Amino acid sequence: MKTRQSVLVKTLVSLAITGLLSAAWAAHGVPRVPFAPGPGEPTLAEVRSATERFQDVKAALAEGYIRDPFDLCDTAGMMGQPASLGAMGVHYFRPDLLGITAPPSTRVDGVGTHTDFRKPSILIYEPQDDGSLELVAVENLVFARAWRETGQSAPPTFHGVPYDRMTDDPSTDTDEAHMFEPHFDRHVWIYRDNPNGVFAPFNPAVTCAHHRGARVHPDPVARSTHN
8 A cells, every 4th residue: 555655646746846847848938848739730740751851951942942141040149048048040931931021131021921830931950060051940930910910819829839929129239030020930949859948949959150151130220220
């Protein structure tokens, strides 16, 4: 009897700890493990199967993805976050899926509300020492105004996790919205394990050390004219 009670107590304690940790991770918007797919949503395995060809960046270019015109390799430090959170990488995006309406030379705007991760609007690559690019994550982004115009009051979700809201704060030297108009986005790290969580914005296992392009966002004074 004591053995059974001991096992029961240990089980309950384990469940309680797991619940507390899950709540803590969720409170920070960084679930450590994916939730179950919602109706019509693909599993992470299905997302990977649908995007594996983009491990060759030439395949991405052939299907309409273009490299970030600002040629940035985004890091947490660039976004005003602790550098220990890691990096994102270099973004390649599909203008048609984002519904881009403003030219990339200004703060990017659009009417896109695309959320199907089997055809992500953004692919993220890590620059390698030999100049090549390695696919590390996929991402979807929807513009906040366009999303609300569909009648939605809450951000889109994926596997039950709300997208992150990104809005630039003109009072800081950091461009918190990556030179985009206010938007919602969700990263999915299916090509590089992420200690921060599969849905976290940054990954400490990704580096921009080998990026040869721009390393900072455009001057905040210049960009403020577009806010």
